[in-house]
Each structure stands twice: as structure tokens, then as C-alpha cells.
Amino acid sequence: MNRPENEFLGTMFDTLMGYGENRPWVVTNANHWIYNGTGLSNGSTIPWLVGYEVDRVFNNGYTPSNLVLLSNSPFIEEDTGVNTVHQASIYQAASGAYVFNAATNYWPYLLMGSIPFPQDARVEQMTRNLLNTMISGGGVAVTNTPTNTPTITPSPTPTATQIPGLTFYR
Numbered sequence: 001m002n003r004p005e006n007e008f009l010g011t012m013f014d015t016l017m018g019y020g021e022n023r024p025w026v027v028t029n030a031n032h033w034i035y036n037g038t039g040l041s042n043g044s045t046i047p048w049l050v051g052y053e054v055d056r057v058f059n060n061g062y063t064p065s066n067l068v069l070l071s072n073s074p075f076i077e078e079d080t081g082v083n084t085v086h087q088a089s090i091y092q093a094a095s096g097a098y099v100f101n102a103a104t105n106y107w108p109y110l111l112m113g114s115i116p117f118p119q120d121a122r123v124e125q126m127t128r129n130l131l132n133t134m135i136s137g138g139g140v141a142v143t144n145t146p147t148n149t150p151t152i153t154p155s156p157t158p159t160a161t162q163i164p165g166l167t168f169y170r
Contacts, residue, residue: 007064010057010063013054016052017052021078024045024046026043026073027041028071036125048109055086056085056086068091071087073087090130
């Protein structure tokens with residue numbers, strides 16, 4: 001609460017584009033495992049991938065110290081003429097979990113292919129790399145030792161309170 005989103009996500013919201021407007025994803029840190037099997041190198045681009053919402057690093061003191069940038073895609077905002085940049089990121093939290101921020105809303109469109117967005121095998125491979133790493137334990141030793149199962153306390157069923165024109169649940 002009352003903290004910037006980059007404390008958790010690594011990067012945070014910078015700007016919006018019109019729906020369908022897009023820019024190419026420009027690869028940085030191509031030696032990172034997320035790019036394994038994609039054939040991408042530093043400076044390679046993935047057309048269409050950056051769009052609608054654009055996130056970037058902010059130097060506000062909340063960015064995780066082990067953040068790795070995966071893209072660095074400069075562009076000029078058409079409406080304002082302001083230079084900005086799209087920056088996707090990943091870092092490993094103290095828990096061992098990976099936190100990935102594609103920093104764009106168009107990732108799923110290129111993952112599955114959605115008119116007018118073409119499916120991109122490189123985005124599919126990056127997603128596969130990410131999920132396989134997360135499933136394997138995210139860099140933390142995975143054990144099959146049973147853990148204590150917490151007792152689940154059911155929540156009370158909400159009851160509706162009717163006020164003319166409005167319904168509230170408590």
C-alpha cells in the first residue's frame with residue numbers, strides 16, 4: 001500500500017498507446033535463459049510486441065537490486081513527441097520465485113496469434129522457458145517433502161443490502 005508498483009513488478013507504467021498501435025520489442029541481455037532457443041541476439045526485434053500499455057524502469061529507489069532488463073525498446077510517443085522506452089524485466093525474489101514483467105499488453109496476442117497480431121514462435125519459446133523455470137522451482141531446490149496443510153476457515157456468506165438503485169455486499 002502506498003508504494004510504487006515497480007517494488008514488486010520491477011518496472012512500472014509509463015504510457016499508453018492507442019489499441020492496435022505497436023512498436024517492436026528490442027532485445028537486450030540476449031544471453032539470459034529466457035531467450036534460450038529463440039535465435040534472438042542483442043538488438044534483435046520482435047515486431048508488434050510492444051503496445052497499448054508500456055512500462056519502464058523508474059529510478060525511485062524501489063526497483064529490485066537484481067533486476068535484469070530483457071528489452072530496451074526506445075520510441076517517440078506520437079501524441080506528445082516525448083522520447084520514452086519500453087523495458088521488460090525479470091528478477092528473482094528472496095523467496096526464489098521469479099517475477100517477470102513483459103511490460104506490454106500484447107504478449108498474449110503474439111503468443112496465441114490474434115488478428116491482426118501474428119503468432120510469434122520466439123514469444124512462445126520465451127514463455128516456455130519462463131514457465132519451465134518457474135515449474136522447476138525457480139532456482140530454488142524443489143523437494144517432495146509434505147508440508148503442513150493449513151486449516152481453511154470458511155468466509156461468511158455475503159448478504160446483500162438493498163438501497164434503491166444500489167446493491168452492496170457485506
